[in-house]
Amino acid sequence: MNRYIQIFLITNLVLGTFIVIFSTHWFSIWIGLELSTLAILPLLTSNQISRSNEATLKYFLVQAFSATLLLNGVLMNVWLTNNWNINLTNNPLPNFLILFSLITKLGLAPCHFWFPDVLSGLSFLNGLIISCWQKIAPLYLIITINSSFPNELILISGILSVLIGGWNGLNQTSIRKILAFSSISHLGWIISISFFNNNISLILFFLYIIITSLVFLLSYIMNTKSLSNLNNLTLSPNLIFLYIINILSLGGLPPLGGFINKIIPIYIFTNNFNYLFLLPFLIGSLLSLFFYLRIAFNTNLILFPQHSLSYLNWNTNFPSNFNYFISVLTSISLLSLILLPLFFSFI
Template sequence: MHRTISTLLFLTIVFGTVIVVTSNNWFIIWIGLEISTLALIPLLCSNFSPRNVEATIKYFLIQAMSAALLLNGALIQAWVMGSWSILEPINNVTSVAITTALAFKIGLAPCHFWFPDVLQGLPFSSGLIVSTWQKIAPLVLLFSMNETMPTTLILALSGFSVLVGGWGGLNQTQTRKILAFSSIGNMGWIVATSIYSYNTALVMLIIYLIINTTMFLILDLLNVSTLGHLNAVAQLSPVSIALVVLTTLSLGGLPPLTGFMIKFFSLYTLITNNSIIISIPLVLGALLSLFFYLRMSFNTGLILFPHHIITLTSWRNSNSLTIISIKAWLVSCLFIASTTTMPLTVFLYVII
């Protein structure tokens, strides 16, 4: 695809998200979601391979179904209340329909079944957009409607998502599927926290977007598609090992890395509001997901036996200077932000 066309489509995606975030009319929100989805479809199938087209069609069908469900709920709301405003009190049928539609768009369990397959069939660049940017609009919409949405249903979906995200990633060998289940689990943490604190959930979302973007870009830069490919990272340079291991552990939430603040802010908010019961499945799901995060880290640090150490570390024999690409500089900056900015995150949380 030509660079001008892809840039125009990406700007259209951003425009659709801005429409959703800044509007308080259900019909305009639906239009913004559809604009963002339709602009993303050509970008997803730009490679035009059978697996890529299959993933694109699955994504389109799920997004069309969720958009139709959201529009039907908005029509019922307009028929009952006589207004398209999201500020009006929502009836029970509309709240359940809209919550289900947003759960499909975000990938909350049990509406998550499409997400791992779609992400596996896409390149890392396209999967990055699906797992990060495309979730901003539905999440912000869900944040802004917490007072009118069914709290019990949202908490149940969140707890189930964390458990599914931890359990589903245990037997995966494809890195994109592991990142998909990781996203499902992290969405559960963010949505559960948003019930009690909009600002805390927003800070958690920003941290997650930075860490997840770093992880996708590192795996794309190193061309790591399976856990077996992680063994070859040691052949590139010691810096590559540090990038993968620290970013993976930060995504898993180990202190003192930045990703730990996602779990800390969420548990602090839930316990402060006496939500001990919902905290139990969140902690159990985090322990399950930590297993495959550690497995990725161990595979990255392993050295293939019985190869000679000189052949494995061929970077030692290279005397030529190479120009660092823009993507490598971007990965380096995001890596610093996703692993060493925990004090800055605490300061941002206190201010907000």
């Protein structure tokens, strides 16, 4: 793809998200969502890997369906309120249509079926955009106007996402599909906490973006397509060690930064005496931890030679384009636990 066309598409992708964030008008919000969707479609097909066209078509159909639902819900809301402001009526039907469309865009349960299939057919860099950047706008909308949505539906979607993301990730061998179910599970935690505290949801989503971006970038550099590929890596031991650390951080193990995404929601649930709701989240988190540990274990097997007579041809060429970027993200991921007392001040 031509470089200038690529810059133009990325600019529109970013612009669409910012239009949604800074808009208070339903029509401009819909325009922003569609602008970012149309801008990313050529980018998804630019890397001609197997199944990229199929994944792009699936993504387009799902986004078109959710955009239709959103527009119908918005038009019903405008008809009932006589204005386009981002306010919802007390009528449950338009509220449900808008919430359902945003949940579909996020790939949350029960509308999650498209997300693993789409992600498995894309490159790691395009998967990073789908898993992180494209989720900013719909998640921001849910967090902003969640007081008008049926709170029970948000909580049920979060619980189902955590359980389905953990359970379906157990038998996966593809790294892309594992990361897809990991994303579903993490967003289930985040959207459920918006039921109690919007500020904490945004903080947890920011940490999720950092850790997930690191894993996608390292997977791209190491070219790890499946668990079987992890046994054949001949990269720098430092790079493999970074990969293990960030995978364990995704699992929420202390003292890594991903532990914040687990301990703060647990504290909020217990502080509000919602022990019954907390149980499925803990079960789903343990299921997710299993496949994180499986990736870390398979990678750890090739981290150091078995004995002094074992010779591995380590490739120590670290891609310079990602040197500083990965270093900064890793520092934030590892040291963010220090800011845990600060995060508790938002509760």
